[in-house]
Amino acid sequence: MQTAWGWLPAIYLFLGGMGAGALLVAAAFEFYGKRYQYDFCPTALVGATVPGPLVILGTLLLIFDLGAGRREPWRIFYMFTHFSSVMTWGVWLLTLFIPVSLIYGFLEILDAFPAARQWLRTRRWLRWTAFLWNLPLRRTKRVFAGIGSVLAVGVAIYTGILLSAVGPAIPFWSTRVLPFIPIPMMPVLFLVSALSTGMGLTVDLVATLAIGPMEQRVKSLPWIHMAFIGVETLLLGMLLITALVNGGSAAQSAREIIAGTHAVVFWVLIVLPGFIFPFVVHAYAAGLGRHSLVSGVGSGVGIVVAGLFLRYLILVSGIPAAL
Amino acid sequence: MEIPRLSRRRFLGLTAAAGVAAVLGVPLLKREASLAQERPKARYALIIDTTKCTGCGACIEACRLRNHLPEGVSYIRRIVKGNERNPRFLMIQCQHCANPPCATVCPTHATYRREDGVVLIDERLCVGCKYCMQACPYQARIFDEERGVADKCWLCLPWVLGGGLPACVEACIPGARLFGRADDPQSEVAQLIASGRAKPLHPEFGTDPSILFYVIEEE
Numbered sequence: 001m002q003t004a005w006g007w008l009p010a011i012y013l014f015l016g017g018m019g020a021g022a023l024l025v026a027a028a029f030e031f032y033g034k035r036y037q038y039d040f041c042p043t044a045l046v047g048a049t050v051p052g053p054l055v056i057l058g059t060l061l062l063i064f065d066l067g068a069g070r071r072e073p074w075r076i077f078y079m080f081t082h083f084s085s086v087m088t089w090g091v092w093l094l095t096l097f098i099p100v101s102l103i104y105g106f107l108e109i110l111d112a113f114p115a116a117r118q119w120l121r122t123r124r125w126l127r128w129t130a131f132l133w134n135l136p137l138r139r140t141k142r143v144f145a146g147i148g149s150v151l152a153v154g155v156a157i158y159t160g161i162l163l164s165a166v167g168p169a170i171p172f173w174s175t176r177v178l179p180f181i182p183i184p185m186m187p188v189l190f191l192v193s194a195l196s197t198g199m200g201l202t203v204d205l206v207a208t209l210a211i212g213p214m215e216q217r218v219k220s221l222p223w224i225h226m227a228f229i230g231v232e233t234l235l236l237g238m239l240l241i242t243a244l245v246n247g248g249s250a251a252q253s254a255r256e257i258i259a260g261t262h263a264v265v266f267w268v269l270i271v272l273p274g275f276i277f278p279f280v281v282h283a284y285a286a287g288l289g290r291h292s293l294v295s296g297v298g299s300g301v302g303i304v305v306a307g308l309f310l311r312y313l314i315l316v317s318g319i320p321a322a323l
Numbered sequence: 324m325e326i327p328r329l330s331r332r333r334f335l336g337l338t339a340a341a342g343v344a345a346v347l348g349v350p351l352l353k354r355e356a357s358l359a360q361e362r363p364k365a366r367y368a369l370i371i372d373t374t375k376c377t378g379c380g381a382c383i384e385a386c387r388l389r390n391h392l393p394e395g396v397s398y399i400r401r402i403v404k405g406n407e408r409n410p411r412f413l414m415i416q417c418q419h420c421a422n423p424p425c426a427t428v429c430p431t432h433a434t435y436r437r438e439d440g441v442v443l444i445d446e447r448l449c450v451g452c453k454y455c456m457q458a459c460p461y462q463a464r465i466f467d468e469e470r471g472v473a474d475k476c477w478l479c480l481p482w483v484l485g486g487g488l489p490a491c492v493e494a495c496i497p498g499a500r501l502f503g504r505a506d507d508p509q510s511e512v513a514q515l516i517a518s519g520r521a522k523p524l525h526p527e528f529g530t531d532p533s534i535l536f537y538v539i540e541e542e
Contacts, residue, residue, distance in 0.1 A: 004453040004466070067451020067471025075450045078431035087430035087454055162454075165428060168528045169460040321460050323402055323415060323525065 002170060002318045008065040010312035013159040014197070015058030016094070017190055018307060019051035020152035021198020023101055026108070027145040027152075040112065042210035047202040048108035048145070052101040055155070059094050086165045090158045097151040104144040111137055156194035160187030163314065170318040172253035175243045185242070186314070189235045193307055196228045200278075200303030208296025222286035225299070229279045249319040262317050265309055274306020365421070365440025365533035367483065368505035368512040369492065370521045371414055372538040375499035378403065378412030385494030386416075389479060396465060398476035399491060416491070417442060417463040417476035418524060418532035425455035425464065425473075433473075440505075440533045441480055446472045460528040478534065505534075512536075 026047025029035040035044040069075045079091045110117045120126055121133055163173040164184030177183045203221060243254035257266045278299035285295045378401060387397040398416050405411035419442045426434040426442065433448035434455055449472040456464045456473060467474045479489035483502075487493075492502040503512035515521045521536035 002457060004456045065452075067449075067453075067466065067468075068446075069450030069452070069471075071471060075431070075448070078433075078448050079450060079452075082430055082432055084427045085430040085454070086428065087452060091430065166458045167424060167460070168530075169424065169458050169462075318457075320462050321525075321528070323413060323461065 001316060002320055005315050007312065008061055010315050011308070012058035012061040012065070013162075013190070013315075014308045014311040015054045015061070016159050017156050017194035017311070018197040018201060018304065019054035019058065019101070020097070020156040021194035021196065022047045022054070022202050023051040023104070023145075023148050023152045023198070024156075024195060025198045025202045026104075027149040030142060030145045040211070043202045043207045045108055045112050046206040047198070048101075049105035050201070051148075051152070052098060052105050055094060055098055055101065059098070062094075086158065086162050090155075090162060093151060093154045093158055097148070097155050100144055100148045100151055104141065104148050107137065107141040107144060111141060152194075153191070156191045157187045159194075159311075160184070160190035163318070168321055171246060171248055171250035171321055172243055173314070173318050175239055175246065175250055177242075178238065179242055179245060185235065185239045189232070189239060190311075192228065192232050192235060193310055196232055196274075197304050197307035199225065199228065200300045200307070204278075204296045204300030204303065206300075208293060208300065212291075212293075212296075222282040222291075225282045226279055226286070229275055229282075233275055249321050253317045253319050256319075257313065257317050262313055265313050269309040270306045270313060273302030274310070277302050364506065365419065366504060366506050367440060367478065367534050368501075368503060368516060368521075368536060369478070369489065369534055370501040370512055370515055370536045370538060372499045372501070373411055373413060374538060374540050375497045376412045376414065377497050377499075378410065379496055381494045381496050382414060382491035382500065385490040386476070389490035398463075398465065398474070400462070413524075413537075414491075415461055415463060415524075416535070417478075418461050418530070419476075419478065419534035420530035421533040422529065422531045424458040424460070424530055428454045428458040430454065441478050442475075443477055443480070444473055444475065446470065446474075449473055460525065460530065 024047075026035075026044045029041065029044040029047065035041050063073070063076060064070060066076070069079075076091075079088060080095075082088050110120075117137075120129075161184070163170075164186040165174075167174050173186060175185050177185050177188060203225075240254045240258060243250040245251075256262050281295045281299050285291045380401060383397045383399045383401065386392070386399050387394075390398065392398075400415045402413040402415055403410050404413055419436075419440055421436070421440065423434065423436055423442050426436060430452060431448045431450060433445050433450075434442065435445065436442045451466070451471040451473065453466060453473065456462075456466065464473050464475045466472075479487070483489065488502055492500040501512055501515070503510040505513055505516065507513060508517075512521075515538070516536055521538050523532040524535065524537050526532075
């Protein structure tokens with residue numbers, strides 16, 4: 001079992017993924033037009049405003065996890081310079097994602113609350129910003145939503161490539177999608193998990209608490225949820241089976257997850273709250289056409305918790321190659 | 324106000340395309356990087372004869388003392404293989420790869436390979452992210468908690484450059500460690516490597532170890 005990376009990296013990989021996923025959900029609502037079907041769209045509001053703070057928190061944890069870089073913070077700037085390293089790409093992606101998502105969130109707040117717009121506009125000490133108010137708000141917001149989406153996909157995928165790039169050192173992390181397809185599984189799994197946790201946070205949890213189950217308003221949402229859970233189940237299954245087929249320490253990692261030291265985390269903290277429970281609840285709700293507080297809040301919390309433990313599980317179950 | 328609408332299909336298509344491009348780009352970039360650099364041959368060779376190694380750990384302790392490492396910490400690690408009646412010891416330290424993954428994944432330029440093949444860490448540049456420790460398939464790196472930087476075998480370079488030996492070679496009691504110039508075809512190490520008896524450890528990792536070689540008797 002690798003011991004260099006533990007809980008802290010798991011949390012910031014999770015925060016990066018969920019932030020990216022939430023922004024993608026907001027952007028999808030924006031571009032798909034759902035955002036403008038209601039007077040007030042909490043999903044888009046939360047999806048646009050939380051990614052910035054989430055990723056800032058994740059980046060702070062990343063810095064806190066450094067050795068010399070924490071004590072001598074100027075060393076962090078060296079991390080922008082070595083482009084063969086996936087971590088350098090990540091540092092660039094985070095650096096670009098944070099301001100773009102903050103601006104997108106700010107514009108979404110201005111769009112959602114005209115009073116805030118009015119208040120800012122009439123401040124004397126903000127008079128120098130007058131030229132900004134001539135910009136078309138929604139068009140500008142869309143530009144940032146678009147750039148943010150591209151960066152979000154990058155952030156979500158990078159958290160997976162970071163692990164798969166260690167290659168033969170930790171075979172489980174570099175497991176391929178299928179043994180004969182030379183694409184690593186982790187980036188794919190982490191991207192889908194990012195979207196899933198992003199939806200869990202914005203659509204299920206926050207929107208349900210704010211205005212009641214979102215699924216009552218957007219009929220396709222339960223089906224999208226179930227599709228995501230299905231794809232994620234498929235990917236997790238492929239990961240474990242490919243690892244078992246590969247043998248060696250990758251197979252050992254898979255065995256520890258399925259029926260070994262990490263089995264409790266896997267079945268009780270990931271599969272049950274993040275897969276079985278939300279799937280059943282959404283299928284039931286879609287069939288009945290009725291949605292309750294439980295189906296929204298419960299599955300939202302479950303998916304988010306499972307997303308965090310999935311990152312943790314993947315990290316702790318990485319076993320170095322046998323020598 | 325007219326809002327330009329990006330259709331759902333185009334949005335999904337663009338997102339998917341960006342994702343696929345990013346995933347596919349990684350192996351391509353890596354290939355590029357590995358093809359780009361011609362690797363000069365290493366000047367030194369350190370051969371460990373596992374048929375002579377008794378696993379006494381004198382090398383581990385000598386390394387610790389020369390490098391002023393705390394109690395119980397060393398750049399050399401002992402792995403016990405074989406069975407109880409016939410144990411085999413594998414002493415692992417930095418293999419000084421010609422294609423070092425630790426240097427590839429390092430987000431700064433802290434880890435680098437010298438012209439003579441020795442892989443070093445510039446600890447002034449290290450941020451202590453531990454990514455190199457994850458990427459080394461030989462698990463040859465340790466973490467200096469006090470200074471917050473990665474650390475590993477540096478082949479006792481100042482001693483070697485001055486004509487001396489690495490501490491582990493000096494200390495080896497059964498004479499299982501052989502150090503010499505790999506670029507001199509007359510040297511004992513060069514002949515042992517040329518004979519094919521001394522081989523790099525786990526060449527299938529693809530890191531091309533260039534200084535450490537092992538003599539391992541086939542069972």
